[in-house]
Amino acid sequence: xxxxxxxxxxxxxxxxxxxxxxxxxxxxxxxxxxxxxxxxxxxxxxxxxxxxxxxxxxxxxxxxxxxxxxxxxxxxxxxxxxxxxxxxxxxxxxxxxxxxxxxxxxxxxxxxxxxx
Amino acid sequence: xxxxxxxxxxxxxxxxxxxxxxxxxxxxxxxxxxxxxxxxxxxxxxxxxxxxxxxxxxxxxxxxxxxxxxxxxxxxxxxxxxxxxxxxxxxxxxxxxxxxxxxxxxxxxxx
Numbered sequence: 001x002x003x004x005x006x007x008x009x010x011x012x013x014x015x016x017x018x019x020x021x022x023x024x025x026x027x028x029x030x031x032x033x034x035x036x037x038x039x040x041x042x043x044x045x046x047x048x049x050x051x052x053x054x055x056x057x058x059x060x061x062x063x064x065x066x067x068x069x070x071x072x073x074x075x076x077x078x079x080x081x082x083x084x085x086x087x088x089x090x091x092x093x094x095x096x097x098x099x100x101x102x103x104x105x106x107x108x109x110x111x112x113x114x115x116x
Numbered sequence: 117x118x119x120x121x122x123x124x125x126x127x128x129x130x131x132x133x134x135x136x137x138x139x140x141x142x143x144x145x146x147x148x149x150x151x152x153x154x155x156x157x158x159x160x161x162x163x164x165x166x167x168x169x170x171x172x173x174x175x176x177x178x179x180x181x182x183x184x185x186x187x188x189x190x191x192x193x194x195x196x197x198x199x200x201x202x203x204x205x206x207x208x209x210x211x212x213x214x215x216x217x218x219x220x221x222x223x224x225x226x227x
Binding site: 004042092107 | 161217
């Protein structure tokens with residue numbers, strides 16, 4: 001079974017709709033991230049969470065919100081979707097720095113979102 | 117500003133040949149570098165990493181070289197196989213959580 005799962009895998013929606021993307025992990029990691037991937041660009045950080053009570057904005061948080069429901073769950077919401085939010089969205093997790101200062105990130109399979 | 121870039125957007129190699137994927141970074145404070153592989157329809161997957169106190173690190177069929185003088189990172193894949201076809205990303209960070217990803221290089225392996 002995958003360590004990091006995302007639902008849905010594909011979603012087509014219309015401008016103005018509210019959309020929630022969900023991420024679950026079984027790795028026991030404290031840190032979770034949401035990234036966006038656009039063609040020709042690297043992954044860009046939307047939001048990140050170091051634990052259940054810690055939520056932080058990334059470089060492109062406008063138009064997005066998140067909720068860390070539990071250590072294993074981190075959801076991303078688009079309150080009112082717009083076409084330029086059409087992209088591939090990835091959730092990732094990493095271990096805490098107490099276990100080592102350099103931690104790789106483990107990615108989910110991605111959610112392809114299309115906003116018409 | 118910070119940036120991680122790749123010299124070539126695509127690379128095509130013959131099966132069995134060695135592949136070299138290059139990456140330039142601009143933040144001299146970056147001290148940890150990672151290569152990720154992303155196959156079609158999947159999320160990025162860790163391949164190999166290297167810390168700034170090293171020049172070279174080898175894994176199974178992969179080698180990462182770091183040249184801090186010119187801020188250059190490369191990934192070498194020995195005996196490239198069809199299963200190596202993917203997009204490869206380099207990434208850097210400064211010891212914290214923030215990872216900056218490059219745009220990626222697509223590797224095509226010709227049979």
